[in-house]
Amino acid sequence: xxxxxxxxxxxxxxxxxxxxxxxxxxxxxxxxxxxxxxxxxxxxxxxxxxxxxxxxxxxxxxxxxxxxxxxxxxxxxxxxxxxxxxxxxxxxxxxxxxxxxxxxxxxxxxxxxxxxxxxxxxxxxxxxxxxxxxxxxxxxxxxxxxxxxxxxxxxxxxxxxxxxxxxxxxxxxxxxxxxxxxxxxxxxxxxxxxxxxxxxxxxxxxxxxxxxxxxxxxxxxxxxxxxxxxxxxxxxxxxxxxxxxxxxxxxxxxxxxxxxxxxxxxxxxxxxxxxxxxxxxxxxxxxxxxxxxxxxxxxxxxxxxxxxxxxxxxxxxxxxxxxxxxxxxxxxxxxxxxxxxxxxxxxxxxxxxxxxxxxxxxxxxxxxxxxxxxxxxxxxxxxxxxxxxxxxxxxxxxxxxxxxxxxxxxxxxxxxxxxxxxxxxxxxxxxxxxxxxxxxxxxxxxxxxxxxxxxxxxxxxxxxxxxxxxxxxxxxxxxxxxxxxxxxxxxxxxxxxxxxxxxxxxxxxxxxxxxxxxxxxxxxxxxxxxxxxxxxxxxxxxxxxxxxxxxxxxxxxxxxxxxxxxxxxxxxxxxxxxxxxxxxxxxxxxxxxxxxxxxxxxxxxxxxxxxxxxxxxxxxxxxxxxxxxxxxxxxxxxxxxxxxxxxxxxxxxxxxxxxxxxxxxxxxxxxxxxxxxxxxxxxxxxxxxxxxxxxxxxxxxxxxxxxxxxxxxxxxxxxxxxxxxxxxxxxxxxxxxxxxxxxxxxxxxxxxxxxxxxxxxxxxxxxxxxxxxxxxxxxxxxxxxxxxxxxxxxxxxxxxxxxxxxxxxxxxxxxxxxxxxxxxxxxxxxxxxxxxxxxxxxxxxxxxxxxxxxxxxxxxxxxxxxxxxxxxxxxxxxxxxxxxxxxxxxxx
Ligand code: B3K
Ligand code: ZN
Numbered sequence: 001x002x003x004x005x006x007x008x009x010x011x012x013x014x015x016x017x018x019x020x021x022x023x024x025x026x027x028x029x030x031x032x033x034x035x036x037x038x039x040x041x042x043x044x045x046x047x048x049x050x051x052x053x054x055x056x057x058x059x060x061x062x063x064x065x066x067x068x069x070x071x072x073x074x075x076x077x078x079x080x081x082x083x084x085x086x087x088x089x090x091x092x093x094x095x096x097x098x099x100x101x102x103x104x105x106x107x108x109x110x111x112x113x114x115x116x117x118x119x120x121x122x123x124x125x126x127x128x129x130x131x132x133x134x135x136x137x138x139x140x141x142x143x144x145x146x147x148x149x150x151x152x153x154x155x156x157x158x159x160x161x162x163x164x165x166x167x168x169x170x171x172x173x174x175x176x177x178x179x180x181x182x183x184x185x186x187x188x189x190x191x192x193x194x195x196x197x198x199x200x201x202x203x204x205x206x207x208x209x210x211x212x213x214x215x216x217x218x219x220x221x222x223x224x225x226x227x228x229x230x231x232x233x234x235x236x237x238x239x240x241x242x243x244x245x246x247x248x249x250x251x252x253x254x255x256x257x258x259x260x261x262x263x264x265x266x267x268x269x270x271x272x273x274x275x276x277x278x279x280x281x282x283x284x285x286x287x288x289x290x291x292x293x294x295x296x297x298x299x300x301x302x303x304x305x306x307x308x309x310x311x312x313x314x315x316x317x318x319x320x321x322x323x324x325x326x327x328x329x330x331x332x333x334x335x336x337x338x339x340x341x342x343x344x345x346x347x348x349x350x351x352x353x354x355x356x357x358x359x360x361x362x363x364x365x366x367x368x369x370x371x372x373x374x375x376x377x378x379x380x381x382x383x384x385x386x387x388x389x390x391x392x393x394x395x396x397x398x399x400x401x402x403x404x405x406x407x408x409x410x411x412x413x414x415x416x417x418x419x420x421x422x423x424x425x426x427x428x429x430x431x432x433x434x435x436x437x438x439x440x441x442x443x444x445x446x447x448x449x450x451x452x453x454x455x456x457x458x459x460x461x462x463x464x465x466x467x468x469x470x471x472x473x474x475x476x477x478x479x480x481x482x483x484x485x486x487x488x489x490x491x492x493x494x495x496x497x498x499x500x501x502x503x504x505x506x507x508x509x510x511x512x513x514x515x516x517x518x519x520x521x522x523x524x525x526x527x528x529x530x531x532x533x534x535x536x537x538x539x540x541x542x543x544x545x546x547x548x549x550x551x552x553x554x555x556x557x558x559x560x561x562x563x564x565x566x567x568x569x570x571x572x573x574x575x576x577x578x579x580x581x582x583x584x585x586x587x588x589x590x591x592x593x594x595x596x597x598x599x600x601x602x603x604x605x606x607x608x609x610x611x612x613x614x615x616x617x618x619x620x621x622x623x624x625x626x627x628x629x630x631x632x633x634x635x636x637x638x639x640x641x642x643x644x645x646x647x648x649x650x651x652x653x654x655x656x657x658x659x660x661x662x663x664x665x666x667x668x669x670x671x672x673x674x675x676x677x678x679x680x681x682x683x684x685x686x687x688x689x690x691x692x693x694x695x696x697x698x699x700x701x702x703x704x705x706x707x708x709x710x711x712x713x714x715x716x717x718x719x720x721x722x723x724x725x726x727x728x729x730x731x732x733x734x735x736x737x738x739x740x741x742x743x744x745x746x747x748x749x750x751x752x753x754x755x756x757x758x759x760x761x762x763x764x765x766x767x768x769x770x771x772x773x774x775x776x777x778x779x780x781x782x783x784x785x786x787x788x789x790x791x792x793x794x795x796x797x798x799x800x801x802x803x804x805x806x807x808x809x810x811x812x813x814x815x816x817x818x819x820x821x822x823x824x825x826x827x828x829x830x831x832x833x834x835x836x837x838x839x840x841x842x843x844x845x846x847x848x849x850x851x852x853x854x855x856x857x858x859x860x861x862x863x864x865x866x867x868x869x870x871x872x873x874x875x876x877x878x879x880x881x882x883x884x885x886x887x888x889x890x891x892x
Pocket of ligand 2: 311315333334337
């Protein structure tokens with residue numbers, strides 16, 4: 001069985017495009033759904049009994065059409081009557097029953113083959129267990145159904161399986177019956193009292209161990225919490241459990257949302273296409289997003305677990321209790337839930353660090369998506385394959401849009417808006433317009449212009465200029481905004497956005513009091529609301545010429561530009577009260593320094609490190625009062641990917657060389673300071689995941705990276721010592737990366753030894769092996785492709801496991817620019833080969849891997865040709881999945 005329905009040759013030029021404007025309510029509703037699964041690897045029988053009624057809100061229909069894919073139909077029955085072939089019509093992706101009454105019970109028996117389902121969508125096998133993934137349209141691979149989010153049904157599920165192999169049988173809701181059956185089989189019946197769309201259905205069967213705890217809700221109800229894992233992972237559940245309880249409490253306190261069922265379950269699965277899934281009462285997680293133990297998990301891993309556990313839990317309200325009317329509303333649940341999880345993580349750890357990390361993702365990855373051929377609005381107008389729209393735009397930009405409501409309304413009104421939205425739409429499938437309406441209603445504000453954030457694609461560019469009048473003591477800020485062309489609209493046709501600009505003015509000794517024309521009370525930060533293509537704001541009583549601090553906290557997802565002098569930037573890095581603004585100014589200084597070196601290298605001229613940048617680094621390293629996490633972030637140079645987004649054509653080698661050169665210069669000229677910082681960060685305390693300890697480890701890592709650019713014997717010994725003696729994976733993997741990244745001949749042996757020893761130590765821990773694979777895939781020294789090809793043949797690699805594919809193929813193609821973009825085109829051929837194999841096996845993963853090839857227009861003519869050639873080669877594949885087809889077609 002192929003993983004997904006291929007786009008066959010005849011309709012290849014026109015796979016169906018689905019449009020938001022064509023939305024129609026379903027002709028029928030399914031009030032109750034009873035499913036029975038008789039589990040078998042190649043022949044699982046699914047019996048569904050559906051209580052259907054005509055939808056009073058839709059045009060009447062005689063016939064019922066259900067979705068279905070890769071199913072074998074065994075039997076159909078309408079009420080008590082068995083249907084014969086003349087009564088229905090089966091097509092590749094549907095089943096139509098020609099004549100149905102207004103209310104009826106449909107019984108349908110189908111067979112499916114979980115063991116050969118390599119798409120990891122629908123019901124499939126991961127190692128020894130059965131599990132499901134139904135969002136967005138996977139339920140139709142389980143049985144014929146109205147597989148659309150506006151059909152909400154009450155589900156009862158009976159799972160039957162061999163008791164020895166599958167002692168644990170789970171589905172959504174509460175366990176209502178379990179039975180011992182003949183021949184060693186047993187069954188469990190689960191009932192979910194909350195109506196839900198089929199995408200939230202889940203089933204798990206396996207030989208699993210459980211970690212159990214409980215949570216008392218704000219109204220005093222007891223909720224049982226269970227995390228199910230394979231026996232080997234029992235020691236890695238504590239952090240996820242603590243995160244879950246923190247998330248439950250936080251959602252009660254910050255959003256007034258209480259959990260509704262008496263049980264909440266999480267299951268960890270090795271083979272999973274994304275991070276996790278919010279199925280009602282039964283979340284299914286990629287092991288990489290739930291398992292954590294200090295010995296095997298880095299701080300970044302701990303943070304990921306905390307964030308994803310919270311994200312999926314928060315979906316219980318933003319997604320499950322209030323779901324989406326159709327998939328064009330995806331950001332209604334995803335953008336809002338990302339905003340909620342970002343705020344949760346900020347409250348649990350360091351708000352500034354979290355903000356800087358999130359903004360880095362926006363500016364490095366989402367801006368690139370917005371500038372590429374797959375650019376789409378937060379509420380897309382059309383799609384071919386919805387799986388292609390689980391994007392940074394839907395998630396991260398969607399979260400930024402929700403954040404802007406928060407900025408414009410303030411926390412109290414925002415909470416009122418959220419309460420109104422949840423109350424009004426509880427148990428319903430809602431739209432983005434419903435969310436906006438709730439925010440408008442509580443605040444009395446007009447969001448009609450704000451809505452362009454949902455309907456227009458692309459990253460707005462905002463240019464600002466300041467003018468100080470010493471005589472009148474006024475400071476004028478003039479803004480100009482425009483949005484570049486994107487595939488669906490010309491920039492000139494786009495309407496100006498409603499943009500909140502958080503502004504402060506910095507004087508020589510700190511923030512100045514602000515008085516705008518419209519405001520009587522001076523304050524130190526204001527939210528300017530930019531609504532015109534060009535607009536000027538005047539501050540009065542400004543006693544000295546200020547340096548404006550703009551878009552503080554990244555108050556809008558825009559590319560902003562202000563003609564700062566380098567000294568102005570330096571003032572912001574030291575004086576601004578907003579941590580994000582300090583980071584941002586430092587990054588701008590570093591960008592200028594790298595661009596200067598690129599210009600010199602281009603002309604083969606001598607260059608000198610920008611002295612202001614060097615001074616800023618020295619100041620950061622000597623001021624012990626600063627937050628170590630901020631020092632770490634501010635001393636980390638903008639990544640290759642970030643630099644690549646700043647100018648076209650992307651000069652791959654030059655950016656790499658210049659970045660390395662600036663890094664080497666800082667390393668050399670601050671060597672003693674770095675060594676002192678490293679020693680200052682050493683700690684003898686046992687590992688704990690909290691903001692202070694994470695901060696120290698992050699600065700220690702950055703210090704080690706700089707020290708290892710040109711290590712002395714002493715530094716090399718420190719690094720090896722850290723590698724061997726660390727009691728946690730954060731420090732151990734930091735030392736391994738530092739050794740792998742070190743090209744100095746002095747460290748040649750230690751480099752090779754570290755990789756070998758690390759594998760020996762951790763070969764039985766899949767997630768640690770993934771780290772080991774990705775460090776090598778990202779190794780930018782020459783010959784990476786050969787090394788990557790060898791890794792694909794290594795016993796640790798598994799070509800069917802998405803985490804392994806991501807660790808090697810994805811890391812090589814996205815984080816090893818100089819090798820992936822090798823001028824002979826070998827990296828592109830390699831990626832296309834991988835995509836062609838995965839196209840059949842797992843189309844969702846295949847399609848995601850296309851990312852770097854789709855950006856071909858950003859490179860020089862030579863590389864453009866080579867990249868296009870591979871896209872064309874993929875396009876000529878006869879059995880292309882819809883997923884891959886859509887991305888390739890839109891890219892060419
Ligand atoms: N809602 C899921 C994502 C489903 C992706 C389907 N291709 C996880 C999440 O966003 O929480
Ligand atoms: Zn989500």
